[in-house]
Amino acid sequence: MDMIGLYPTWFEPGVGSGWIVGLIATIHVLFSHTSVGAAIFFAFLANYAHRNQRPDLLEFIRHYGLFLLVFSYVLGSITGPGIWYSTTVASPRGISALIHSFVWMWATEWVFFVIEVVGVYMLVYLANKLDRQTYLKLSLIFGLTSYTTMLVIVGILSFMMWPGKADWYEHGGVLSAFYGPNTFAQLGMRTAFMFTMTAVVGGIVAARFKDAAFKKDVAGKLAWLGIVSAAAGAAMFQWYLSTLPETAALVLENRLPGWFKPAVLGILAGMAGYFVMTLVRPSTLVVSGASAMTVAVLVFGLWPEEVTRESIRKPWVAGQYVYSNQVIGRDVPGMGITSEIPTIEAHGFMKTQVFMPEGLRTITDANRLEAGRVLALTTCSNCHSLSSGGMRPLKNYFTANSTTAEVAEYLQAGLSSGNTLYMPQIPLKDDEALALATYIGSLTGVPAAATALALPSVSTPMSKESAQ
């Protein structure tokens, strides 16, 4: 019999693995976007400083660069591998898909990242020590390499939403996977927002300058950067929404609260207001205020944005062929990949999942509850919390009044067909549906033993059939 090689599930009771990945990733986005934005801003400032005989601006680059060394580069270098570790265990096949499709893109990313890290040290420690032309070239190289790391990662993130060109499914090809309308819109949106973050975080550095005239000058530049980028970001956000795949747009409409879009635009307006304030009255730019704004960007801007991007991609985790629960849900001839759904439909999860404990392969009265728990862990826990808190708790959808048989029927109807837009197709054999329903019953408070006894035992005929 064909087996499906799902890896063991990483289960975080309470919060769920998704939120842990989200937490690390959100913090990482703050660090990485701020530093990429700053790199380009530095290239501009260095140029401006030399043209207008303003060596004092190089001081700002030096201060901000040093701050970023600690804020972005150290913490970014910790959270970056953190994303790799957490996503690899949370979604081994999603990561595998990204590596198989983009191995040279990742290599490029890391080469450029090394240049970027060396570059920021040079920019900070060689300011005032290098001649003008060399320093300008250095700042330009630093800006461009930083931005290249952004371009590469955005192409890969867009592929996670959906491959750039539909032709990729048939013929493969890294460029078809990488470039699509969503890639450019997302690049535009992230570019705008990274400048907004650079302007916000730069305020923490500028607020400490004692010389009032110099502070006013720098605060003004940061404020304009912030205002223009927030406005551009709002426009890019609309463009980005228009490039989403149809399913994502529907999920966005149906599953996200109606206030989501106005909230994003409201936050951007708030940011713009803050920048106008620091522009008009530079004395309002203080370390605590700028730090609070940085935290606000993280909590009210990046967290909802990253969580939304993750949820509208559902039920897929990568390329619209790897489901969030790791099952391959469609054929990709271009990559020699075939859907696992027919195998599961034919034999069920318990028989085909490689890491299934042998004692659970055949469901009996004695192991039904445990089989249900393992099924929930493997096929649902990636998106549903199995306890009361956390992400979409599974028990919340059912009342203690529904019988196990009703729940089983409901699950089969909803999940086996694959008609639920936001959930993977999860074909459940009758005995598997019953086991899952028994487990869900145990979560909602129906005593498991009672339900198991009250139900007709379908396990024997079913398991015979699936063993064939």
Ligand code: HEC
């Ligand atoms: C890819 C992620 C994903 C997986 C895997 C998943 N679900 Fe869901 N499920 C969702 C989303 C998204 C919703 C929408 C409801 C919400 O946002 O609260 C949902 C809703 C539901 C609902 C509410 C009814 C409905 O149709 O809206 C039930 C019941 C449910 N899921 C059961 C399950 C079970 C049982 C499993 C495992 C066999 C499972 N889900 C696996 C994402 C998932």
